[in-house]
Amino acid sequence: MAIKPLTVITKLSGALALASVACDSNKIGVNQALENSRVSEAKRAVKNNIGVGKLNYESPKYSKIKEKVYEYYPYSIGNIWHGFKGYLSGFSRGAINELGTVLFGALALVAKHKPVKIASLIGLGASMTWNFIKHGTNALEKTDYLE
Numbered sequence: 001m002a003i004k005p006l007t008v009i010t011k012l013s014g015a016l017a018l019a020s021v022a023c024d025s026n027k028i029g030v031n032q033a034l035e036n037s038r039v040s041e042a043k044r045a046v047k048n049n050i051g052v053g054k055l056n057y058e059s060p061k062y063s064k065i066k067e068k069v070y071e072y073y074p075y076s077i078g079n080i081w082h083g084f085k086g087y088l089s090g091f092s093r094g095a096i097n098e099l100g101t102v103l104f105g106a107l108a109l110v111a112k113h114k115p116v117k118i119a120s121l122i123g124l125g126a127s128m129t130w131n132f133i134k135h136g137t138n139a140l141e142k143t144d145y146l147e
Helices: 005-053 060-071 077-097 099-110 114-136
Strands: none
Touching: 005 077, 005 099, 005 114, 077 099, 099 114
């Protein structure tokens, strides 16, 4: 069986496009996870500091207990949950923004017939060009903010 150049180019292009989208979406997901986790931590810190600063019973013992509980409980399940939700949100937003690239890349990987391979390469090129123009150059952005 001979290696066909069109097949190699199609499979390689599809794999590289999907890897590119996955890397970009992963970075967006990580950034969103960190942001959500920080917001959750800030909200929890405010809530706990208000509780630590407020004594509902005048006792040095319970005051120390409140301080130690807050000190040794730095990372809650809520932060992990908010981070996880943030990652999923960011990753899916990154993948959806490049949905055309994902679909044509997947089509390029599974294409068996020459017309489908060519169509997937054309679609992949058009999708990546559109994403470059839209997201990379901001050529389509509204610029009359100060007018």
